[in-house]
Amino acid sequence: AQSVTQPDIHITVSEGASLELRCNYSYGATPYLFWYVQSPGQGLQLLLKYFSGDTLVQGIKGFEAEFKRSQSSFNLRKPSVHWSDAAEYFCAVGAWDSNYQLIWGAGTKLIIKP
Amino acid sequence: GAGVSQTPSNKVTEKGKYVELRCDPISGHTALYWYRQSLGQGPEFLIYFQGTGAADDSGLPNDRFFAVRPEGSVSTLKIQRTERGDSAVYLCASSLTGTAQETQYFGPGTRLLVL
DSSP, X not given: OOXXXXXXXXXXXXXXXXXEEOOEEEXXXXXXXXEEEEOTTSOOEXXXXXXXXXXXXXXXXXOEEEEEGGGTEEEEEESSOOGGGOEEEEEEEEETTEEEEEEEOOOEEEEEEO | OOSOEEEOSEEEEOTTOOEEEEEEOOTTOOEEEEEEEOTTSOOEEEEEEETTEEEEOTTOOSTTEEEEOXXXXXXXXXXXXXXXXXXXXXXXXXXXXXXXXXXXXXXXOEEEEEO
């Protein structure tokens, strides 16, 4: 069965600093990979997704993520964070043999220091 | 509609009571999902609808939980004899046809508190 691990419960970075949020998955084949962001009082919003092709994926709000098959990872990055990026970030996996379910990580809470 | 909407946004109830949570998906989306999110956790799959039918209800925790989507649009999640452990945010999402690579669009959730 597929699973998703986000090893960092929370991360604190200074405004303007770079960011990397980690996501590791377990699945036998190439999964479909997603990053969502959840701001207080807001619904989950898709940042980016990967299905195939170029392993570096660009998303909204200046985020990108890189799929590394050898490491079973799909880490989210941003070169310079803004205070408005403070939120909770979730990595999720969809599998070709489960054409509807997303399996979610526990999330990483991003805290921005002024 | 412009996005997925859920009502109520908050629901406080007493242990043992019955509650209904409503989800209005994006117009034209045939796939609808219910998830439950407990504090400090990611969403947990409950049930998936394709049109009017529940294609997979394997995530429903027990028979106190039931969901319907009678006309293939609005869905209602029903919880009988609520327990304190049911307290969570209940999320609804929809997607166009329900394939694994499609974006699921989420509503803001209903925060359920069982006293």
